[in-house]
Amino acid sequence: MAKKEGATDPTEGELQFIFPLFAEGKLSDDQIIGELESEGYTRRGKRLIKRLRMEYKVAQKVLKAYYSGLSTGNPEMIRHRRKLSTIARIILTGWLDSVKRLDDGKFELIDRENLTKPEYLDRKQLIEMLSSNLEYAEIQARENNLFECFKEHLREENKDIIDIESHAKQSPLELIDTLREIAERGLMKGTCHVCESL
Numbered sequence: 001m002a003k004k005e006g007a008t009d010p011t012e013g014e015l016q017f018i019f020p021l022f023a024e025g026k027l028s029d030d031q032i033i034g035e036l037e038s039e040g041y042t043r044r045g046k047r048l049i050k051r052l053r054m055e056y057k058v059a060q061k062v063l064k065a066y067y068s069g070l071s072t073g074n075p076e077m078i079r080h081r082r083k084l085s086t087i088a089r090i091i092l093t094g095w096l097d098s099v100k101r102l103d104d105g106k107f108e109l110i111d112r113e114n115l116t117k118p119e120y121l122d123r124k125q126l127i128e129m130l131s132s133n134l135e136y137a138e139i140q141a142r143e144n145n146l147f148e149c150f151k152e153h154l155r156e157e158n159k160d161i162i163d164i165e166s167h168a169k170q171s172p173l174e175l176i177d178t179l180r181e182i183a184e185r186g187l188m189k190g191t192c193h194v195c196e197s198l
């Protein structure tokens with residue numbers, strides 16, 4: 001029986017070709033399939049590309065955490081740090097993680113998953129969005145005082161962030177950068193009053 005096209009596992013060479021494209025983050029799944037074909041590889045299905053993209057993201061997170069020297073030996077601690085990193089993700093809701101400052105002073109946001117049309121905000125709108133996301137995250141993380149833990153950890157992630165609310169207004173991009181790093185890592189650095197008992 002003939003083998004179905006593209007049903008085999010990807011080769012190391014294919015992965016070495018695909019992963020840098022994921023890292024660049026500019027090509028959609030369909031475009032990656034096209035690039036593979038023009039490289040002479042068997043036609044691949046979208047499902048495989050989606051799965052590989054997910055695996056790539058997980059590997060990227062694990063490596064980031066590893067290289068930032070986070071101790072991951074204690075499962076309770078991992079759970080706690082993971083939970084805290086999801087707060088960073090909530091604050092970045094609405095593609096804030098993609099924000100880029102343009103020459104005209106405006107800010108561009110793009111949906112990196114679906115590569116839809118960019119959205120443009122001025123500084124005031126950016127700060128408003130960030131501040132309202134912060135309020136929402138605070139409500140979401142009220143249980144067990146998790147937001148307090150988050151703020152304590154955040155001060156160790158970035159010593160300049162003494163008060164997150166006022167930092168959002170004064171240096172929104174710096175705050176977004178710090179949050180993006182936490183969200184991508186999927187684990188939060190630092191310690192808080194809860195950490196001591198874990």
Ligand SMILES: [Zn+2]
Binds near residue numbers: 153193195
């Ligand atoms: Zn903690």
